[in-house]
Amino acid sequence: MFETLKTQPADKILALMQKFREDPRESKIDLGVGVYKNAQGVTPVMRAIKAAEHKLWEEQTSKSYVGLVGDPAYSDAMIKLILGGAVERGNIAAAATPGGTGAVRQAFELIKMANPSARVFVSDPTWPNHISILDYVGIETVTYRYFDRETRGVNFDGMVEDLKTAVKGDVVLLHGCCHNPTGANLNEVQWKEIIAQMNERGLVPMIDIAYQGFGDGLEEDAVGVRLVAAGTPECMIAASCSKNFGIYRERTGLLMMVSNDTAAQKLNQGTLAFLNRQNFSFPPDHGARLVTMILNDDALRADWAAELEETRLGMLGLRQQLADELQRLSGSNRFGFLAQHRGMFSLLGTSPDLVEKMRSDDGIYMVGDSRMNIAGLNADTVPILAKAIIDAGV
Structure with missing residues (x-):
């Protein structure tokens, strides 16, 4: 029976993650993976989750x-x-x-x-x-x-x-x-x-x-x-x-x-x-x-909401920084939409060829349709990305 199975198409994002891991360049930037990362490149365990897990460990009596x-x-x-x-x-x-x-x-x-x-x-x-x-x-x-x-x-x-x-x-x-x-x-x-x-x-x-x-x-x-x-x-x-x-x-x-x-x-x-x-x-x-x-729980909820708000504002700050840097480099406001978008992702709106050019030339990894994960950036990598975007002719 198994011999009738056919090779399934690879997930493009997972394939991109593999390419990123294999890239030896220290300056590479991962904007493809769809998870939140902080400025240190870590997906942290939220404070309230840690506290709830500790409480659950103490109180839970069954795994039924x-x-x-x-x-x-x-x-x-x-x-x-x-x-x-x-x-x-x-x-x-x-x-x-x-x-x-x-x-x-x-x-x-x-x-x-x-x-x-x-x-x-x-x-x-x-x-x-x-x-x-x-x-x-x-x-x-x-x-x-x-x-x-x-x-x-x-x-x-x-x-x-x-x-x-x-x-x-x-x-x-x-x-x-x-x-x-x-x-x-x-x-x-x-x-x-x-x-x-x-x-x-x-x-x-x-x-x-x-x-x-x-x-x-x-x-x-x-x-x-x-x-x-x-x-x-x-x-x-x-x-x-x-x-x-x-x-x-x-x-x-x-x-x-x-x-x-x-x-x-x-x-x-x-x-x-x-x-x-x-x-x-x-x-x-x-x-x-x-x-x-x-x-x-009022206390846990307040701490969770506060940390979530810090995360949200951090991403908005990165958006604004990127839009400002692109305006400085390009002399135009054509990238202003990046500050208006919301959430982890933005679609740059460029061609797969230019996305590949940025990956090849500058180690910028984003999905082929030009989706980029804003949370994959930090204050130091924003200027690197902005220069790569302009150099690629986006």
Whole structure:
């Protein structure tokens, strides 16, 4: 049987990481990997996570299963963090998942189960794994215009026009904040217009929110998600704790089904439990337990929020420094968009050839579509990157 297997395409980001490791140049800069790094190039364990782990070590008496959808207290805490009371708790079904990717996968399985003919509309570009998983699950994917390569902002008119080709029952996949890979986000007025378009056409929104707190703040980053949850008949929300809690390897995520029909909550909750059972049975609990402890303890939550804000402001500072240095070197403000983008990533908007030139000439490693991880920089490497960008002719 195994002889029938075919070589699968390599993950471009993982392949890029391997090339970076093999590069002997000390001046090389890794802007490809999708994890937060501090100025020392380390992905730190947050203070509140350390404190919660110590407390858990002292208090936990069992490692038995929690339940098919995880601990209800985790769901409650995450729902409050993300939706903030925008929707009544009784209208929300939720299940813990192995990371945000697990939540996305379960949402796609849910779409396939509920409406096998549904198409999923995704932004151009989007996180590559969205399309990879959709293809694997067997769901038709349609792209909508999103990134304007002239302004490096959102092509909102193109987005609206493309969504008008969707039909009732189709799903629109949206990024809750800090769009990956572009860093360009919808504003509140645009969110409301997209909601009106979806309601008019009977479309179902699905939101992937992986970076709450990395953009404009914990509350500000949730504005679009809350508007959608409160303003549409039903939606799905896939959330990740990898970035804002720094627990990448703990694989901590949550999938929510929101419906304005309270009577549907029991059915929805049972469906999520069924999907978990078919896929992995019981979700991991360690990361979810830590998140629950932090969000329900005033002191831990305050320390976590403070460190998260330090992280956010640090990335904004790097963005501004890079934009300023590029303006100094180029004599123009054509790179000003970098200071306007939010989150870990920005799409430089240049060609794969120039990306390769920067890698070859200067050891600058970014994904071929020119996505770069701002958190991979520090104050000393920003001038190096800026010079490489200008020297390459971007």
